[in-house]
Amino acid sequence: MKTLITGGAGFIGSHLADLLVSRDYYVLAVDNLSLGTIENINHLTNHKKFKFIKEDLLHLDKLKDSFQENKFDAVFHLAANSDIAASATNPEIDLNNTFMTTWNTLECCRIFHVNKFVFASSSAVYGDTIRELTEETGPFLPVSYYGAGKLASEAFICAYSSMNNIQSWIVRFPNVVGERMTHGVIHDFIEKLKSNPKQLEILGDGNQKKPYVYVKDLVEAMFFIYQTSKERLNYYNVGVEDQTTVTEIAKIVCEEMQLGNVELKYTGGNAGWKGDVPHYEYDLNKINSLGWRAKYSSTEAVRLAVWSILSK
Amino acid sequence: MKTLITGGAGFIGSHLADLLVSRDYYVLAVDNLSLGTIENINHLTNHKKFKFIKEDLLHLDKLKDSFQENKFDAVFHLAANSDIAASATNPEIDLNNTFMTTWNTLECCRIFHVNKFVFASSSAVYGDTIRELTEETGPFLPVSYYGAGKLASEAFICAYSSMNNIQSWIVRFPNVVGERMTHGVIHDFIEKLKSNPKQLEILGDGNQKKPYVYVKDLVEAMFFIYQTSKERLNYYNVGVEDQTTVTEIAKIVCEEMQLGNVELKYTGGNAGWKGDVPHYEYDLNKINSLGWRAKYSSTEAVRLAVWSILSK
Numbered sequence: 263m264k265t266l267i268t269g270g271a272g273f274i275g276s277h278l279a280d281l282l283v284s285r286d287y288y289v290l291a292v293d294n295l296s297l298g299t300i301e302n303i304n305h306l307t308n309h310k311k312f313k314f315i316k317e318d319l320l321h322l323d324k325l326k327d328s329f330q331e332n333k334f335d336a337v338f339h340l341a342a343n344s345d346i347a348a349s350a351t352n353p354e355i356d357l358n359n360t361f362m363t364t365w366n367t368l369e370c371c372r373i374f375h376v377n378k379f380v381f382a383s384s385s386a387v388y389g390d391t392i393r394e395l396t397e398e399t400g401p402f403l404p405v406s407y408y409g410a411g412k413l414a415s416e417a418f419i420c421a422y423s424s425m426n427n428i429q430s431w432i433v434r435f436p437n438v439v440g441e442r443m444t445h446g447v448i449h450d451f452i453e454k455l456k457s458n459p460k461q462l463e464i465l466g467d468g469n470q471k472k473p474y475v476y477v478k479d480l481v482e483a484m485f486f487i488y489q490t491s492k493e494r495l496n497y498y499n500v501g502v503e504d505q506t507t508v509t510e511i512a513k514i515v516c517e518e519m520q521l522g523n524v525e526l527k528y529t530g531g532n533a534g535w536k537g538d539v540p541h542y543e544y545d546l547n548k549i550n551s552l553g554w555r556a557k558y559s560s561t562e563a564v565r566l567a568v569w570s571i572l573s574k
Numbered sequence: 575m576k577t578l579i580t581g582g583a584g585f586i587g588s589h590l591a592d593l594l595v596s597r598d599y600y601v602l603a604v605d606n607l608s609l610g611t612i613e614n615i616n617h618l619t620n621h622k623k624f625k626f627i628k629e630d631l632l633h634l635d636k637l638k639d640s641f642q643e644n645k646f647d648a649v650f651h652l653a654a655n656s657d658i659a660a661s662a663t664n665p666e667i668d669l670n671n672t673f674m675t676t677w678n679t680l681e682c683c684r685i686f687h688v689n690k691f692v693f694a695s696s697s698a699v700y701g702d703t704i705r706e707l708t709e710e711t712g713p714f715l716p717v718s719y720y721g722a723g724k725l726a727s728e729a730f731i732c733a734y735s736s737m738n739n740i741q742s743w744i745v746r747f748p749n750v751v752g753e754r755m756t757h758g759v760i761h762d763f764i765e766k767l768k769s770n771p772k773q774l775e776i777l778g779d780g781n782q783k784k785p786y787v788y789v790k791d792l793v794e795a796m797f798f799i800y801q802t803s804k805e806r807l808n809y810y811n812v813g814v815e816d817q818t819t820v821t822e823i824a825k826i827v828c829e830e831m832q833l834g835n836v837e838l839k840y841t842g843g844n845a846g847w848k849g850d851v852p853h854y855e856y857d858l859n860k861i862n863s864l865g866w867r868a869k870y871s872s873t874e875a876v877r878l879a880v881w882s883i884l885s886k
Contacts, residue, residue, distance in 0.1 A: 291679060350737065353684070353730075357677060361726070371851060372665070389732065400712035403732045410733035413675070414726030418665075420701065420715045421722035425662065425848060495715060536737060 263287045266334045268319055268367055269341030271298030273442045274382065277306075278338060278481045279303065285485070290332055292325075296320040296359075298345055302442050319363040322370075326561055329374040330379035336378035338484070339367050345445050346386070346408040347535045353407045357385050368422045378426060379419060380488050383434045385499070387413040396545040397434070397497050406537030416497075423495050432497035433484050434542060439567035440477030447508060447534070448567050450546050451515040462516070467532035468524045468526065471541050473501045476563035479556040496503030501544040502556045506564050508534070519567045546569070576600045578646045580679055581653030583610030585754045586694065586747075590650060590793045591615060597797070599621055602644055604637075606630040608671075609656055614754050631675040634682075641686040648690035650796070651679050657757050658720040659847045660700070665719045672723025680734045689739060691731065692800050695746045697811075699725040708857040709746070709809050728809075735807050744809035745796050748856060751879035752789030759820060759846075760879050763827040773837045774828070777846035780821035780838065783853050785813045788875035793869040798866045802870050810849055810864070813856040816872045820846070823825030825878055830880045 265282055269275040270291020275298065279289050283306060291303060306312040317324050319341050343349055343359035357555045364381070367477060371379055386409030387402055388395045404410045416432055423430040454462055475483075483500040491498070509526065516524045533540045546555075558566060577594055579791050581587040582603020587610065591601050595618065603615060603626045629636050655661050676693070681846035683691055696820045698721030699714055700707045716722045728744055735742040746748040751760060766774055786794075797811040803810070821838065847851045858867075870878060 353681065353734070353737075357730075369665065387729075390736075396714050398711075400714060401710050401809070402712060402714060402729070402731055403731060403736075405736040407730070407733050408738065410729040413729035416698075417714070417716055417722040417725035417729070418669075418719070421717060421719050422665070423717075423848075424702075424717040425665075425719065497713065537733075 264332060264335050266337045267291045268337070268363065269293055269298060269313065271295060271300065271303050272340060273344070273444055274341040274438060274477060274480065276442060277477050278340065278484065279312065280486055281311055281357055281481045287311065290328070292317050292319065293336060293341070297444055299302065304540065319366050320358055322366045325366055325370050325374065329370040334376045335372060336380065337367060337376055338380045339364060340382040342382065342411070343408060346406050346537050350513050350536045351392035356411035360408055361414045364415035365395065365418055368418055370463070371428055372422060372426050376568065378429050380420055380431045381415065381433065381504070383416055383432050384409065384412045385434055385436050385544065386539065387416060387434065388542070392541045394543050394545045395499060397499055405539060408497050410539065414415040415440065420495060427494070429452035430495050431491060433486050433487055434497070434499045436475050436501040437479060438477050438480050439474045439563050441570040443567060447511055448515065448564065448571065451512055452519070452571055453470045455515065455519055455521060455524065455565055459521050459524065461527055462512055464508060464512055464526055464528050466508065466529060466540065467533050468512070469507055469532065470534055470538070471505045471507045473505045474542060474560045474563045475500065475502050475556055476558040476566055479558055487549070487552065490552055499546060499551045500546040500549060501546055502545070502560045502563065504560045505543060506560045510561065511564055514565055516569055518572060575647050578644070578649045580649070580651045580675065581605055581610060582653060583607060583612065583615050583626065585656070585756055586750060586789060586792065587652040588614035588754060588795065589639050589789050590652065591618060591624065593793045594798055595621055599623065601629065602640070604629050604631065604640065605653070609756055619804065630864055631678050632670055634678045636859070637678055637682050638685065639843065641682040641688070646688045649679060649683060649688055649803050650692045651676060652694040654694065658718050658849055661719050662848045665737045667717035668723035669768055671718055673726045675708055676727035680730055683737050683740055684734060690741050692743045692796065693727065693731055693745065694780060695728055696721065696724045697745050697746055697748050697856065698851065699728060699746065700854070702851045706855050706857045707811060709811055709860055713770045717851060720849065732807060743800050743803060744806050745799055746809070746811045747792060748785040748787050748813040750789050750792050753882040755879060759823055760827065760876065760883065763824055764831070764883055767827065767833060767836065771833050771836065773839055774824055775839050775841065776820060776824055777841050778820065778843050778852065780824070781819055781844065782850070783817045783819045785817045785856060786872045787812065787814050787868055788870040788878055789836060791870055795861065795866050798860070799864065800845050802864055810861045811856040811858060813858055814868045814872045814875065815858070817855060818872045818876050822873065827880055831885060844859055864865060
């Protein structure tokens with residue numbers, strides 16, 4: 263079984279590569295190394311079932327060459343801008359890195375007859391809403407360019423799937439944490455506390471509350487869905503039952519760094535940045551019915567992620 | 575009130591220009607004339623409140639110039655590929671003409687602070703489903719590249735609206751018919767019967783059943799929604815209560831062409847072409863509650879459209 267992982271040197275992509283290689287899949291990891299790193303895949307580079315190519319998915323001709331040379335059985339498309347906060351002032355980042363990367367990859371699947379496509383989507387497709395998020399229930403009103411890029415990607419995956427009989431799995435991630443993560447609230451807090459262990463500035467009011475999934479749980483779920491769900495078009499939320507607030511994360515970071523009496527200073531407002539969805543909760547009935555549950559809760563995942571950064 | 579209509583020389587865009595000018599709006603119509611025609615707007619060219627520029631929205635720099643020169647109060651974005659059947663073999667048509675035209679127009683609104691955006695969306699965003707289509711209910715699983723391009727456009731409109739406080743109106747059109755239409759089933763039937771008045775080939779089994787709205791009803795609805803619905807993000811189905819089958823359309827065309835004993839020959843299958851949605855029905859409660867209903871039924875709209883073509 264020959265697979266392509268786009269974004270294969272990234273935070274999540276490299277964990278997926280670990281998993282697929284361990285299951286005896288051949289993996290070609292493609293990454294432009296803008297957010298991914300060689301360090302993430304160093305341990306794999308001598309593996310006989312793993313190969314890495316530095317390439318930007320925006321170069322469609324180069325991507326076609328890779329598809330031509332390798333007869334992929336399946337594509338796991340994870341490449342995307344992953345930093346919602348960073349793209350807030352420049353929509354072109356998500357147009358290109360989140361959406362056009364998907365379109366180019368789909369176009370190669372169409373041309374080279376690859377008929378299995380697994381996609382890393384996001385809770386951001388739902389937008390900012392108080393309802394529990396179920397896969398079927400609209401409206402879908404993304405509030406960030408990132409969410410728009412993911413929803414636009416889903417739209418074209420549906421059409422490509424239908425027009426070309428490409429079996430597709432859309433997996434909507436929650437917040438993902440763990441080894442090799444490159445940014446986000448946990449990172450920020452650790453960096454801030456390293457430079458000032460007395461005070462921690464928290465963006466927003468600290469009540470932002472989201473489900474955090476441990477990265478190894480997530481890639482297991484992705485692989486499980488791919489193997490188990492048999493429709494032409496399959497789409498699932500992946501998550502955990504509980505959620506963790508930003509203030510709780512701050513406290514866990516302080517505990518694990520063994521810092522007492524840190525003053526938490528809030529910038530105020532309910533969202534951490536423009537485009538942020540401060541609260542969401544997944545309905546997980548669909549994936550639970552398929553037979554999957556996360557090993558680690560949201561709060562356990564956060565603690566694991568803190569450990570992994572501190573122990574580097 | 576200074577407005578931009580993209581696709582302003584097109585079938586629907588030119589009718590909207592007629593309406594807006596009649597309501598004393600200033601209209602700049604932009605069109606690349608790939609599907610639109612000068613003939614559609616000839617009657618407007620001497621109107622002091624109307625101006626036309628031939629320009630392709632894919633040229634972002636040129637579009638920026640138009641936004642810079644004209645301080646638009648509102649944009650009505652109608653430019654798109656409108657021929658779903660034609661784009662089935664080339665997804666790039668809808669990527670560019672349906673989606674990227676939207677992104678470029680949104681980007682200009684962001685840069686030049688135009689904070690009213692009205693969008694011509696489509697029933698195609700819902701995909702092929704037996705349920706009655708309500709604005710809120712997902713999933714949204716388009717089966718054509720055209721539907722994907724429209725859903726991708728909606729996704730970015732939501733994000734731009736949220737990120738830049740652009741008030742937006744998404745209007746999901748059903749099939750639209752009437753004067754100045756350039757293609758579609760009515761056109762095809764008339765052309766075929768002109769060359770062979772004895773026999774009419776019908777794509778599919780003839781049972782495809784859809785709501786057809788008369789173009790003047792549609793642009794009235796679009797303008798009504800724009801004036802009446804006051805949320806930051808507004809989204810509505812526009813349609814008619816009834817639907818018309820393809821066989822019924824064939825019979826109306828034969829009647830109006832005064833042809834008796836035409837043999838109807840079916841190619842078979844439930845869809846007319848790949849990417850076609852053979853049946854759909856709108857829930858219209860939302861727009862009815864806002865205070866709008868179509869003047870003409872689906873079957874009346876079809877007959878009006880047949881007349882308009884035959885009387886040219």
